[in-house]
Amino acid sequence: MQKEQYQSPVEVSEDILQKWEARGVNRRDFLKFCSTMTAALALPVSFIPRIAEALEGDNRPPVIWMEFQGCTGDTEALLRANQPTAAELILDYLSLEYNETIMAAAGHQAEKAKYDAVEKYKGKYIAIVEGSIPMADGGVYCTVAGESALDVARKVCGSAAATIAVGTCAAYGGIPAAAPNPTGAVSISRAVPGATVINLPGCPLNADNLTAVIVHYLTFGRLPATDSFGRPRFAYGKRIHDNCERRSHFDAGQYAESFGDPGHRQGWCLYKLGCKGPQTYHNCPTVRYNEGTSWPVMAGHGCIGCSEPAFWDTMSPFYRRLPQVPGFGVEATADKIGLGLAAATAVAFGAHGVASALRKGDAHETDKVKEEE
């Protein structure tokens, strides 16, 4: 069965290919795009035609892209993407009703477009959220056209078919939510508990994963399967460490000890430089960034765990393997404290031992001991 499925020819109808060519996307690039998406979603090749058809369907989903407490890095990641014209596909194919960074409209006109779209496509559009939502002090720390981020999110995400949280800030609160979190920043799923949210964390998110989620939605009419943190399994189902190209050096026992040392220059594992790959779930090693050009570990820098919840607080210090032990100085590592503790125990018991050895008359029935000749 398996084999048959594998060998069945993957045929995308000539019609579809020609339509894309008419739009200026050559068939090679279009097919490449469909197969990249199929692979990213971990689907069998036989799904390529289905995906190609889905993209052809006359169901351009309206998209409202909102940005709150973020750095626009996710927008940038998407705009810079040109994996077989992914940007073209996404931006041309989707009907982007609102996106502050790239839309032509401004001011009242733009705000009107947003709420018109919410009305017109109620329950049908996709909301994309970038950045976290401040809850403290009535949400005054982030307002758009005089309206708090929280109110906007409630209105827009509340009646969306699905909300995609792009980037770590929207997915978990991210850097704005890092201690002491002055604005009371939270993720979109916490801000609007009723919304159907899928999280695509990462700093920035990987645009290919966003494209794949949308393609999945168009092909199957629903969001892909997620894990307990609301992340799609196809992209966050494996640790960085388990797909890392430096893994053989990890297993061998070859580690760079400082940046630029011989080990580092030879591409050894970055574990001792604080790499958080062993505790971070993301498909960076396989999908990479910027059209598969590179990703942090490939470029020689350890993973900082940017796609994990509360990474700024829990994954730091970024150049140490373990967090600092609370209550001890900046330079104290768990090992130094542990060694100190063990040494102190040894000294204390050693002293007790000396005292006990010199102590007379406390042993059991010393008077009855018979000395040997």
Place this chain on the structure above:
Amino acid sequence: MLEIRYVWEWPVRITHWINALCIVVLAVTGIYIGNPFLLAPSPDAFVMGWVRFIHYVFAYLFTVSMVARIIWLFIGNQHASWKAFVPWAFSKGRENMWGTFKYYTFIEKKVPYVVGHNALAAAAYSLVFALFLVQIVTGFALYGQYQPGSFWDVIFGPLFGLFSSPGVRLTHHVVTWLLIGFAIHHIYSAWLMDIKEKNGTLSSIFSGYKFMNPEDLK
């Protein structure tokens, strides 16, 4: 007259020594995992691979041994029973704890003379048992990370949501040092009691026998 008493039944002795072996191996391999101080000369080595493999094999052995010992808490003799490990719950136990404390702090001269554990040691063992369980739970949680949805990930994975993944790692790491501290204390106390009680404390964990004078227990 001295009596030969069979105090530590064989499951107690076997699990004791398996635990001791496991803790030494797990601490040594664990510290290497935490800080790989030896670098392999060539990429065809498999140093970390083996160290982690050994850590996991002994982790399973340790877990099985702990489960066996926990079962024995309910079927073993009075010295192996769970009741021996919560001396603070009984008035006699509280008295013994206080007595032992006074002996250790040089306030009282008379060495506590008991058949099984001295009460203070028994209280320390319940803490150590708790630390063992912490190591097993955090260890298997970390182990499960390689495969989300695997058995270990399903049962212990929720810990990461509560304490974060680096928090769980740090706990596993810090508890190792606490156990090293315990080992120092444990060996010292056993040695001290062997000398002062003169009833074969050290050999009893090999043979199971202690030599007691029933008169002195009164």
